[in-house]
Amino acid sequence: MTSTAPHQSVLDEPFVLDLFAGPGGLDVAGRALGIPSLGIEWDKSACLTRYAAGLDTLHADVSAVRRDAFESLPPEINVLAGGPPCQTYSVAGKGAGRKALSEVKDYIKRLMAEEQIDKDLEKLSDPRTAMVLEPLRYAIQATRSPNRENRPYDVIVLEQVPAVAALWEHYAEVLKETGLPDGTKYEVVVDVLNTETYGVPQTRSRAVLIARRAGLGQPSLPEATHRAYDPKEWNRRQAEARQPTLYDAAVPESEARTEDGLLPWRSMGETLAPHGRRTPFLVRSNYGSSGIPGRRGVRTDRQPATTVTGRISRFVVFEHFHESTVVYEGPRFSMDEAGMLQSFPPGYPWSGTARAQQVGNAVPPLFGAHLLSAALGLPAPDPDVMGEPWRPTTEEQRAKLRNHGCGDAYECTARCPRPQDQAPVRSSETKKTK
Structure with missing residues (x-):
């Protein structure tokens, strides 16, 4: 309701x-x-x-x-x-x-x-x-x-x-x-x-x-x-794009707008790029969301993050895409970035120990x-x-x-x-x- x-x-x-x-x-x-x-x-x-x-x-x-x-x-x-x-x-x-x-x-x-x-x-x-x-x-x-x-x-x-x-x-x-x-x-x-x-x-x-x-x-x-994120739809759109690189296969979010007026889901890149995170990037996580296998694995910065947990500091971030699938490991998410993926404001003062768990x-x-x-x-x-x-x-x-x-x-x-x-x-x- x-x-x-x-x-x-x-x-x-x-x-x-x-x-x-x-x-x-x-x-x-x-x-x-x-x-x-x-x-x-x-x-x-x-x-x-x-x-x-x-x-x-x-x-x-x-x-x-x-x-x-x-x-x-x-x-x-x-x-x-x-x-x-x-x-x-x-x-x-x-x-x-x-x-x-x-x-x-x-x-x-x-x-x-x-x-x-x-x-x-x-x-x-x-x-x-x-x-x-x-x-x-x-x-x-x-x-x-x-x-x-x-x-x-x-x-x-x-x-x-x-x-x-x-x-x-x-x-x-x-x-x-x-x-x-x-x-x-x-x-x-x-x-x-x-x-x-x-x-x-x-x-x-x-x-x-x-x-x-x-x-x-x-x-x-x-x-x-x-709009809800649908991993199957995302993968289908990637396949239809038939682009040569892993990242370029992602269809721009602007094409995902729905007739009922819902905005596209908010992506990691849209959230973090204004605060200095280099794009494009990939994130590799071994943690799924709510037990849904389709939400596991690797996501690009054009997708939402997987569920942010106390393991967020272990997520590996790859960047520097060019004309191949070769990627390079970049800096992992800072606590400020992890907080923003949770929708906390930038500059939120994470303090004490176990900050990733707090986030x-x-x-x-x-x-x-x-x-x-x-x-x-x-x-x-x-x-x-x-x-x-x-x-x-x-x-x-x-x-x-x-x-x-x-x-x-x-x-x-x-x-x-x-x-x-x-x-x-x-x-x-x-x-x-x-």
Whole structure:
């Protein structure tokens, strides 16, 4: 379902609480739309990136904030958003995935019946299974918060890998039919969307849930603005071109415009060339997108990138095409370039360690802006605004943000998650899903 109604925001003053906020993809989206946000993130390096970017942040465990500090959250927050870690569901459709999904459905049922489940959750072999319950637990907690006068969240926006769609469908069923324990119900839409159809220069599929509190109207999915990338069609066009070189076989994107007004998908070269990346180039990746084999392998700069992951620094870039198929290895993508392929603004201040992982784990900001716009009934975001260079924060601002997020202007404190807790649990099962 896509929106056809006139744009009119369902909220006068939206304010987003971003759970599992990462380095700031959804917060960057909110800033471009003029929507304030507060992110909760437990990874120190991601928080350092957020502080450097000037994003309001709590360096904390999402579960701990819900248990111990919920009343300290700004009461005006009315939009709940996030993408809980769902690696335990990445094998959905197989035995382990079905078992995990069945397990979490049972916990959701018990939560709605107001049963205490924390002791049982502590026994789970992989704590990330419990994390997927947090958005629902926050929604319930909001209705019991004196600081909020027991007001429920008006809008909920969730996104994760496609395998989580079955879980979002169960969330939708509960929010629509059962409702929260206080009786609040939501209108909900769930689907799997492709980020390149929203102008993100990479093929990346995401399962999304958009919910509005009953009485605020039926939510809609964001309308696509760009054409979907079809690897079979691309290969067919290359074959028909019958050009002598690998690169020249690519048909110009301008020939790919559709009659329905959709723009061509945005390419890597279109995104990176204005910022100094030499074209033409090829990128070789051993990582596919959402398990679709046709999206693997080698792509030219006239195509969107494959899914940007924590392996982006390993992608090999070849350049210097001439009249043969001989190519030369060029510089690999910088973190700034990798961020731009995720639709982050140029100059975004990636900080700390594991920067490639931060980039790969982030919500593409342009996609996030489309989700928030659809959820709130706002016009589609302006991609030109999203692409403007990021304005660096001052040292004074950064210190102020870190003092709020960590309790000290220059370092973490005892209230921050312990460094030894930063790495996720790794089991033989989770290794197989990567």
